[in-house]
Amino acid sequence: MESYQIYDYDVLVVGAGGSGLRAAIAAMEKGAKVGVVSKSLLGKAHTVMAEGGVAAALRNVRSEDSWQVHFRDTLKGGGMLNNWKMVQNYTQEAPDRVLELEQWGAVFDRTPDGRINQRNFGGHTYPRLAHVGDRTGLEMIRTLQDHAVKLGLNVHMETTLYRLLTDGDKVAGAVGFHRNTGQFLVFRAKAVILATGGLGKLYQITSNSWECTGDGFALASMVGADLIDMEFIQFHPTGMIWPTGVMGLLVTEGVRGEGGVLKNSEGKRFMFDNVPDRYKGEFAETEEEADRWLNGDRSARRPPELLTRDVVARAIRKEVNEGRGSPHGGAFLDIASRRSPDYIKKKLPSMYHQFMKLANLDITKESMEVGPTCHYMMGGIRVDPDTQRTNVSGLYAAGEVAAGLHGANRLGGNSLSDLLVFGRRAGLSAAEYAGSQPEAAKTDESQVNALIAEALEPFKSGGENPFALMQELRTGMQKNAGIMRVEEELKAELEILAALKPRIWKAGATGGREYNPGWHTALDLRLMVEVAEAVVLAAQARKESRGGHARLDFPDPDPTFAKLNHIVRRTSQGLTVVTEPLPEMPAELRTIAEAKLVTAQGGS
Amino acid sequence: MSTVQFKVFRGDKSGGALQEYPVEAQEGMVVLDAIHQIQAKHAPDLACRWNCKAGKCGSCGAEVNGKPKLMCMTRLDELDISQPVTVRPMRTFPVIRDLATDVSWNYEVNKRITPFSPPPNTDWRMQQEDVDRVQEFRKCIECFLCQNVCHVLREHDEKTGFIGPRFLVRVASLEMHPLDTANRLPMLKDAGGIGYCNITKCCTEVCPEEIHITDNAIIPLKERVVDEYYDPILAFFRRLFGTKKRPVSGAGGQAADD
Numbered sequence: 001m002e003s004y005q006i007y008d009y010d011v012l013v014v015g016a017g018g019s020g021l022r023a024a025i026a027a028m029e030k031g032a033k034v035g036v037v038s039k040s041l042l043g044k045a046h047t048v049m050a051e052g053g054v055a056a057a058l059r060n061v062r063s064e065d066s067w068q069v070h071f072r073d074t075l076k077g078g079g080m081l082n083n084w085k086m087v088q089n090y091t092q093e094a095p096d097r098v099l100e101l102e103q104w105g106a107v108f109d110r111t112p113d114g115r116i117n118q119r120n121f122g123g124h125t126y127p128r129l130a131h132v133g134d135r136t137g138l139e140m141i142r143t144l145q146d147h148a149v150k151l152g153l154n155v156h157m158e159t160t161l162y163r164l165l166t167d168g169d170k171v172a173g174a175v176g177f178h179r180n181t182g183q184f185l186v187f188r189a190k191a192v193i194l195a196t197g198g199l200g201k202l203y204q205i206t207s208n209s210w211e212c213t214g215d216g217f218a219l220a221s222m223v224g225a226d227l228i229d230m231e232f233i234q235f236h237p238t239g240m241i242w243p244t245g246v247m248g249l250l251v252t253e254g255v256r257g258e259g260g261v262l263k264n265s266e267g268k269r270f271m272f273d274n275v276p277d278r279y280k281g282e283f284a285e286t287e288e289e290a291d292r293w294l295n296g297d298r299s300a301r302r303p304p305e306l307l308t309r310d311v312v313a314r315a316i317r318k319e320v321n322e323g324r325g326s327p328h329g330g331a332f333l334d335i336a337s338r339r340s341p342d343y344i345k346k347k348l349p350s351m352y353h354q355f356m357k358l359a360n361l362d363i364t365k366e367s368m369e370v371g372p373t374c375h376y377m378m379g380g381i382r383v384d385p386d387t388q389r390t391n392v393s394g395l396y397a398a399g400e401v402a403a404g405l406h407g408a409n410r411l412g413g414n415s416l417s418d419l420l421v422f423g424r425r426a427g428l429s430a431a432e433y434a435g436s437q438p439e440a441a442k443t444d445e446s447q448v449n450a451l452i453a454e455a456l457e458p459f460k461s462g463g464e465n466p467f468a469l470m471q472e473l474r475t476g477m478q479k480n481a482g483i484m485r486v487e488e489e490l491k492a493e494l495e496i497l498a499a500l501k502p503r504i505w506k507a508g509a510t511g512g513r514e515y516n517p518g519w520h521t522a523l524d525l526r527l528m529v530e531v532a533e534a535v536v537l538a539a540q541a542r543k544e545s546r547g548g549h550a551r552l553d554f555p556d557p558d559p560t561f562a563k564l565n566h567i568v569r570r571t572s573q574g575l576t577v578v579t580e581p582l583p584e585m586p587a588e589l590r591t592i593a594e595a596k597l598v599t600a601q602g603g604s
Numbered sequence: 605m606s607t608v609q610f611k612v613f614r615g616d617k618s619g620g621a622l623q624e625y626p627v628e629a630q631e632g633m634v635v636l637d638a639i640h641q642i643q644a645k646h647a648p649d650l651a652c653r654w655n656c657k658a659g660k661c662g663s664c665g666a667e668v669n670g671k672p673k674l675m676c677m678t679r680l681d682e683l684d685i686s687q688p689v690t691v692r693p694m695r696t697f698p699v700i701r702d703l704a705t706d707v708s709w710n711y712e713v714n715k716r717i718t719p720f721s722p723p724p725n726t727d728w729r730m731q732q733e734d735v736d737r738v739q740e741f742r743k744c745i746e747c748f749l750c751q752n753v754c755h756v757l758r759e760h761d762e763k764t765g766f767i768g769p770r771f772l773v774r775v776a777s778l779e780m781h782p783l784d785t786a787n788r789l790p791m792l793k794d795a796g797g798i799g800y801c802n803i804t805k806c807c808t809e810v811c812p813e814e815i816h817i818t819d820n821a822i823i824p825l826k827e828r829v830v831d832e833y834y835d836p837i838l839a840f841f842r843r844l845f846g847t848k849k850r851p852v853s854g855a856g857g858q859a860a861d862d
Contacts, residue, residue: 041653042711043746044661102728105720107735107742107781114729132739138660139742150719157708180700209655243632249658354658357677359632467644511649514616515701518648 002452004184009035010434012189014161017045018419019399020195021144026427028151032434036155039211043145046197046209050137051252053119053129055413056094060115062126067091068592069125075593077123077308078407079547084585085385086405090421097420098130106143108132120257123308123411134252134348140416162455164223165443170393172441175451182513184452188441190434191394193426194220198400202532203374204478207239207250216401218527220381225390227568228403229379230538232548234410235483237312239373242328246358248373253412256305258347259294260335264324271304274315282597310409310547313372330371336364372483378406378548388426398426408547458522463506466521481536486552490540501529533575534568541566541577609688610638616701629680635668636675651702662747666703667692672749672810694752707748713767720778721786734782741777741821743813750807750817756800766797769807769817776821789832798826
């Protein structure tokens with residue numbers, strides 16, 4: 001029998017990115033005994049890669065901004081499929097959460113009068129993103145990390161959770177292993193918060209780091225938690241497409257926020273021809289007007305390059321498909337002709353560095369080549385909009401792994417403040433729940449032993465190379481369930497996944513248990529194949545195009561689907577899709593959400 | 605497409621050796637791509653730490669042909685690929701396995717630094733020019749390459765009385781924050797061991813974020829320590845007028861949070 005080490009916590013937080021750390025801080029402040037598990041070293045989570053900024057209606061640059069306008073922008077960007085209560089909580093609390101970071105030591109860029117500066121971003125009516133150049137995520141994670149350490153953070157670094165443990169119908173902890181040693185660990189916890197981030201690694205071309213294998217979606221689903229909106233995956237319009245090795249690497253929307261424009265091979269700014277009906281009248285109609293906006297003329301409307309990500313990504317794809325793409329199959333993103341070299345280096349230092357270093361390209365002189373890259377999961381674990389509680393007792397979720405806030409498409413900058421607002425809410429409610437549980441969490445030894453044996457199977461199986469299987473999984477998802485979807489391909493993908501699953505479960509590992517990436521990958525795959533199936537099933541169910549979900553066979557939004565969410569639920573027969581009506585928005589909020597922008601442009 | 609030979613350290617704390625692998629090179633390839641190719645094709649258990657592959661997380665530091673680098677930002681076309689490319693783990697930290705080293709010491713050191721301590725009442729107004737310097741330090745991605753090359757840590761293994769360039773940078777980011785009120789000079793002088801640094805600038809040279817570690821962080825901190833503890837004229841005036849340490853903004857002085 002394998003030995004394992006036991007840790008007891010009130011609240012176990014899974015993930016040490018923005019939402020996990022914010023949750024841990026909130027739970028510690030409530031007096032809970034908190035443990036954080038992180039697959040990487042502290043401070044390396046994917047949050048670190050966030051670039052452009054954190055959205056909150058601070059009103060530092062434009063006093064006309066308010067939570068109401070942010071509320072409207074978020075719902076409009078999300079195809080009105082968002083959970084209205086989450087959007088309300090979020091837009092109302094985001095400013096406080098950002099200011100709190102400053103009080104914990106974050107140093108944001110400043111306005112001339114010494115307050116936190118805010119920049120423009122796609123889908124946001126006003127400059128709303130607090131930022132630090134183009135490394136806002138690093139600033140945020142370091143601030144949260146420092147503050148959590150100050151509070152006495154207890155972190156298990158480089159630790160992977162294999163499965164959640166249950167006691168009857170409630171969560172009782174988790175079993176995992178320390179990656180460096182291969183030693184198994186059992187965490188007994190009254191409450192567990194999943195803050196595991198996204199699933200970009202399901203796709204071949206992604207901006208996500210290796211960690212984003214979608215663990216949390218699968219871990220939750222395996223103990224009976226509902227997943228919602230799994231069809232909505234955001235393909236960020238501007239990823240690097242050359243050289244091949246860095247394909248997918250993010251090029252911040254901040255480039256467009258700072259004035260960058262998209263052009264096709266004919267030198268045409270094609271976004272002017274791609275303004276969807278719902279945004280008609282809100283964007284500049286000529287280059288001349290867009291230029292006036294860039295120069296600070298408040299009577300001019302915003303350039304169409306600042307449309308939402310779903311719209312821009314599909315427009316780029318259309319240019320490429322119609323033969324007007326860049327040499328490596330994307331579009332040109334030009335900031336060089338719009339801003340001075342000094343300005344670019346000051347405002348977009350890591351973009352400058354990234355292109356200089358990886359592509360031998362000086363963005364202050366030349367255009368970048370960009371194309372869509374899998375970036376963000378709008379869907380995920382279904383949670384209560386106030387407490388982040390899932391439908392499984394003791395299980396909470398926050399950040400990218402949780403769903404509801406972003407609906408069908410997320411606005412840039414809304415993720416970082418999502419992490420803060422709902423990380424905190426999850427931490428508070430999990431700590432409160434744990435405090436109300438009279439008895440210590442109990443785990444079942446036979447359950448633990450069975451899971452450990454299962455996790456060690458790859459060493460015995462002599463099965464296929466896990467890296468090759470990973471490649472196969474990602475290629476299939478990219479081809480059949482990517483940015484544009486169609487019934488036959490989705491159906492084919494389900495068959496591919498069904499055939500892959502038994503092979504994945506037999507994947508082999510060579511070598512020992514200490515820091516063995518082959519073994520880790522073999523285990524990651526078991527979760528990834530479940531998540532992939534949930535995505536494909538939901539994509540198949542939604543026979544319309546909306547936000548991040550685009551169907552070639554159903555190219556338009558459909559009013560029937562506008563009123564429902566898809567829930568992916570595990571039954572004894574496997575994963576099934578159930579439809580449910582959207583929660584009804586109160587009339588006064590609906591008025592805000594559907595408001596036409598009269599004051600938004602130029603204060604007229 | 606050409607084949608490049610790689611010699612990669614394989615082993616653990618008990619020892620190891622360079623092992624040779626062929627890598628099919630592609631245009632624009634970086635060393636981390638090569639390591640991943642070796643993992644996928646020849647050695648699935650090859651240990652290597654990485655996250656973002658974009659120079660933003662600081663996980664993949666290693667010694668490429670003897671030079672401390674982020675593997676994700678080191679292109680093959682900047683190396684002499686007519687010879688085998690050697691990749692070894694950072695030498696200053698104990699090897700866990702292959703290219704992954706045990707950097708936990710850094711996390712322990714970090715806990716000893718008095719955190720950000722703002723005054724109780726402030727309007728949080730700060731001018732950009734007053735935070736430029738702090739923002740430079742806050743670019744640090746904690747790759748620990750500076751710690752790796754610092755001779756105090758690397759050659760002399762002085763890990764008890766010295767915190768290393770990374771944490772001198774962190775102290776500088778706090779000390780130079782316009783709204784911080786804590787005094788970290790005693791720590792710098794004693795437990796921090798700032799006197800050990802003799803300004804060889806090795807740390808600055810390897811910093812992938814191009815932070816001017818020595819000039820902008822360490823030297824100004826050294827000057828503050830010298831002014832505080834070793835300046836005979838200031839010491840004379842201090843004896844004459846009492847021993848106020850250094851002006852702290854805000855009445856609270858050292859905030860109650862360490």
